[in-house]
Amino acid sequence: MNNINENLENTIREALRTEESRENLPTMLEDLQPFDLANILPEFEKSEQLSLMSVLPANMVADALEYMEPVQQYWFLFHLGEPFAREVLNGMSSDIIVDFFAAIHPRQAERLTQWLPEEYQTKVRSLMSYPENTAGGLAIVEYVAARQNWTAEQALAHVRKIGNEAEIVSYVFVLDAAGRLVGVVSLRELILADPKTKLAEFMNSSLISVNANTDQEEVARVITQYDLVALPVVDGSGRMVGIITVDDVLDVVEEEATEDIQLLGGSQPLDEPYMQAGFFSLYRKRIWWLLILFVAQAFTSNILRHYEGVLSEVISLALFIPLLIGTGGNAGSQASTLVIRALAVGEVTVRDFARIVWRESRLGLLLGLTMAVATFLRALTIGGSIDLGITVAATVVTIVAVSSTVGAGIPIVGRRLGIDPAVLASPVITTIIDSAGLFIYFEFARHILHISS
Structure with missing residues (x-):
């Protein structure tokens, strides 16, 4: 551990010892990145981890949980207490929630699903119906959508209302009455447009989208090829399923490259990081290829x-x-x-x-x-x-x-x-x-x- 992390760990551990100093932790850690918080947590005892997470804002805990494995995510949600855990779960991105629910026992996933708002439950269940490595499995539902008959003024009011919950507000995706994606408007175009002009009159209808069943490799290629910030995902009827952002694609690129390198080396791809993989899991992943090559x-x-x-x-x-x-x-x-x-x-x-x-x-x-x-x-x-x-x-x-x-x-x-x-x-x-x-x-x-x- 480097000196910065060691000093931070000591500072946090010291603050956890008294109720008064523990209340100051949110202010002390407000500049700490979620990844760094998730990375330093294993250095503490389980009781210390819970004490720390329970005093932090729910959105900060939610962001940190997104960098953890499903088993760790479930452990925290199970032990943080239902009211606070509900708030944390609702603060997590929908694509993370979908991956999390898919990795845990169905009964556990169903119980946690009930913690989500009813409309959000429907969207999450819809995303869970798609295979993990497809556009639908990668999509998130935190985007800004507007109807094509809305005026620029109405659309901007909508952005102000739900913008804090959206993954990105740079683009507003325009839908028809049936929920089909028909165009996109940038925030810049929206601000500069006449307030009374309807979106249908100035939206870009020549947009790029992918079907929800498109393989994640193809998704990564499309986003890279067209330099997109966000790629809309639609179902077979053209209805909006969600969006895939460029940061999600970076994870896909790394995952696919890792898988290909492992396959090229004559080994089945690992399901987890090398140091976290069990001894016999590594054995099973490698022995079959060795036997096949031996026979060959x-x-x-x-x-x-x-x-x-x-x-x-x-x-x-x-x-x-x-x-x-x-x-x-x-x-x-x-x-x-x-x-x-x-x-x-x-x-x-x-x-x-x-x-x-x-x-x-x-x-x-x-x-x-x-x-x-x-x-x-x-x-x-x-x-x-x-x-x-x-x-x-x-x-x-x-x-x-x-x-x-x-x-x-x-x-x-x-x-x-x-x-x-x-x-x-x-x-x-x-x-x-x-x-x-x-x-x-x-x-x-x-x-x-x-x-x-």
Whole structure:
């Protein structure tokens, strides 16, 4: 713990000792960020945590709870006392509440739902009907909406009335009588407009929105691509479900990047931070991929067994097996990583399959030719014959070209089949490259070195 946190902890602990000093804590901590409050709480005993939270304003406690895990959120709401806990729950963002309710027992969630206003309960239940990783699951209902037949003056009065409860007031979303999203007006346009002008006359009807069932990756791409502060979410009938703000998208981007990196490493994605994951949870997440890759490597063993005769005649061929397989794997990983990222950010689509494969096959050939020169010289420096050098060089050219092509194509095939490209990248490419690489190597050896086995 750094000195600032340590000093703050000591100050808080000292203030908690007497009733009089405890009452001064809200003033002492008014400049403390919610994240910092959530981060420092674990340093205190449970009783001290409750004492501290119970004297802070409900909105401050609500903001801090948004940075905690569901089990911690429920513990505080259960122990803070119902009247205060109700106020805290109602101060939390709707997307946080939805994630929280989805993570706890349904009976617990139903009990806490009753603490919300009736209209808010309906909105929360609606958001909970959408899968977690979709636009509907990410949406929040704290936005400013107005009817298209309202005047600018009426809309501004509405902003003043509910603005404190909204996530953002920069934009007012315009709805028709059926609740369908028909336009958007910026706060600047609203202030500058003639007070008697109806919103329908100056709203922007060419707005960008997403369906509630849209995947969160696509949501992140849309917000990033169009530099949006908030993205409206609509249902199949065009009715407004909620909005997704840019700060929520940053969490999505981090989550998706973490998941892809873990999949690329040959491990199932973790459901929690690494240090919070249980020992056997880490074991379960990793053992299955290791077993799958182990079985996949059986193909490599079978190929080596099949070409035992070739190896026995030219023992020096064995020296280059790790180099060739490693080079092929590296080339395949380069291509797959680039394509997976391009797919993730929308730079390429499944329709670009032929162009990408053609591009990577040519690039792989050029890379292979360059590597072949280095490999040929390496074979000569260790005392190998020219024929051995040609064998290894020809193999490198072919393996790198095949690896680049396969590495680029498999992620796109995975996307077409509805499978996360990162899932296929590691096991499939490893299996294909290792097996194909050995087969290519020994076949070149048989023909170039004139081995009859």
